[in-house]
Amino acid sequence: MRPLNGIGGALIVDDSADADPQSTLDALDWLQAVTDGGQHRAIFVFGDMDYLGDYSQRGHRQVGQQAAGIVDLLITEGAEAAAAGRAALDHGLDRRQVLITYGADDVITRLKSVETLSPDDVILIKGGATARMERITRVLLADNGDRRYLPRAGLLFESGSIISHRPSWVEIDLNAVAGNVRMIKKIIGKDVSLFAVIKADAYGHGAIPVARTALLNGAEMLAVANIQEALDLRDAGIDAPILIMGYTPEQVVRQAVRQNITVTLYDLELARAFDRAARDAGGKLRCHVKVDTGMGRLGVLAPDAVAFFRSLVNLRNLEVEGIYTHFATADEDPRFMNDQLEIFRSVLLPLRAGGFTFKYIHAANSVATLTNxxxxxxxxxVGLAMYGLRPAPHIPYPPEFRPAMTWKTIIASIKTLPEGHPVGYGSTYRTTEPERVAMLPVGYADGFRRAPHVTPVVLVNGKIAPVIGRISMEKTVISVDHIPEAAIGDEVVLLGRQGD
Known part of the structure; x- marks a missing residue:
């Protein structure tokens, strides 16, 4: 452990070289000893511990349990360390004393912007080697010269290294998600609520870390597809409002009531069944009514909407807090989107005149949020835009947005093939001259599709390299004739950015 001077006069104790359960518990004992008596505030910043295997959940929870009796503020970073945050809550720490994050930027924002650090604060920073918790320490230092004392200070890279047993992996940049959410909030303004759409495991980005990151950076509600996705968030300790945008079976309404989950209404008989189930559960079920203005899927048809709401008045166990619709062609046909918008307004007008009020009125998806x-x-x-994905090539896109997902592999082999040499199954590609090629240990079994009539490209050392021949189950060949510096072990980006 190394004591260092921090901003605001705080004492920073960097113990980020490595961590296991016993060393972390010992560090917490030390923190208790130096802050005992109440004259100093004990802050513990904790990252994932490495290589615990089946013991990981239990080991991280042990740390959280002990921290609950020692610290005034616990901040965790990472999926494994989140278990420590939940354990601390289970053992008595107030929710205001626990912040569960999945990115260094959210930790730094809390410590630099929300907390006012002072000489009365002692900040212990600890985590496994791959958690790279020294990234947080270096931002909190009063003297940048002290960075030379930090673990891995000589490394040239800033982000944590990826350790994978597979030669193809996905990296999720939650700091990009955080920045995208903040930019969306800047676009819509403080008077418009942001629903973060995290259905389908947050579009493959990881529902729980994305949800926490979005909420920490300005989202007010989460939107999912079904009850299971909502319950997974509740099981992870996320207590923010959640809207189910899809079908909810009558049989799970009791859970929705107890877990404070909001459902979508679009059918009167289903609404009556929900009302009975909510009454049996002894509570009220929060609902948003969906109006079909031209999508043709779920939703009350616009001409039937006023009568539908009048029928809901008698269902005393339903609390209708919102109304919404969904655009079918926002990225393709703005005129039809505006037609849908006018239909939606034509529904709202008589409802408001009839005394109906709504906490939430929403229609815009990512495209409409950015353009209308x-x-x-x-x-x-907002879904796609939150992940830094452009909804369509022609849609105006803030330059500050960053894609959160990068799919990578490595070069496993390089050789020069002679003129006329076939490549891959079916010999669909033959060299026309001696050609330098590289083999990638990834294929359609990993999801790298061999779509017909499409020539995929990848990035090697920041340069585009075309796939040649058919993509196999676990092997792909690319041409690197124009990339003479390419070598075995070089990183290859299949999806995302590399270099400039």
């Missing part, structure tokens, strides 16, 4: 302020109402639902 008239569609914002007082809430928007």
């Amino acid at each position: 302020p008239d569609a914002h109402f007082n809430a928007v639902r």
Whole structure:
């Protein structure tokens, strides 16, 4: 452990070289000893511990349990360390004393912007080697010259290294998600609520870490596809409002009531069944009504909407807090989107005149959020844009947005093939001259599709390299004739950015 001077006069104790359960518990004992008596505030910043295998959950929870009796503020970073945060809550720490994060930026923002650090603060920073918790220490230092004392100070890279047993892996940049959410909030303004759409495991980015990151950076509600996705979030200790945008079976309404989960209404008989189930559960079921203005899927048809709401008045166990619709062609046909918008407004007008009020009125998806302020109402639902994905090539896209997902592999072999040499199954490609090629240990079994009539490209050392021949189950060949520096072990990006 190394004591260092921090911003605001705080004492930073960097113990980020490595961590296991016993060394972390010993560090917490030390923190208790130096802060005992109440004159100093004990802050513990904790990252994932490495290589615990089946013991990981238990080991991280042990740390959280002990921290609950020692620290004034616990901040965790990472999926494994989150278990320590939940354990601390289970053992008595107030929710205001625990912050569960999945990115260094959120930790730094809390410590630099929300907390006012002072000479009365002692900050213990600890985590496994791959957690790279010294990244947090270096930002909190009062003297940048002290960075030379930090573990791995001589490394040239800033992000944590990826250790994978597979030669193909996905990296999720939650700091990119955080920045994208903040930019979306800047676009829509403080009076419009942001619903973070995290259905389908947050579009493959990881629902729980994305949910926490979005909420920490300005999202007010989460939107999912079904009850199971909502319950997974509740099981992870996320207590923010959640809207189920898809079908909810009558049999799970009791769980929705008890877990404070909001469902979508679009059918009167189903609404009556929900009302009975909520009454039996002894509570009220929060609901948003979906209006079909041209999508043709779930939703009350616009001409039937007013009668539908009048029928809901008698269902005393339903609390209708929102109304919404969904655009079918926002990225393709703005005129039809505006037609849908007018239909939606034509539904809202008589409802408001009839005395109906709504906490949330929402219609905008990512495209409408970025291009049509008239569609914002007082809430928007954003999925693709939050992950830094452009909804369509022609859609205006803030340059500050960053894609959160990168799919990578490595070069496993390089050789020069003679003229006329076939490549891959079916010999669909033959060299026309001596050609330098590289083999990648990834294929359609990993999801790297061999779509017909499409020539995929990858990035090697920041340069585009085309796939040649058919993609096999676990092998792909690329041409690197124009990349003479390419070598075995070089990183290859299949999806995302590399270099400039």
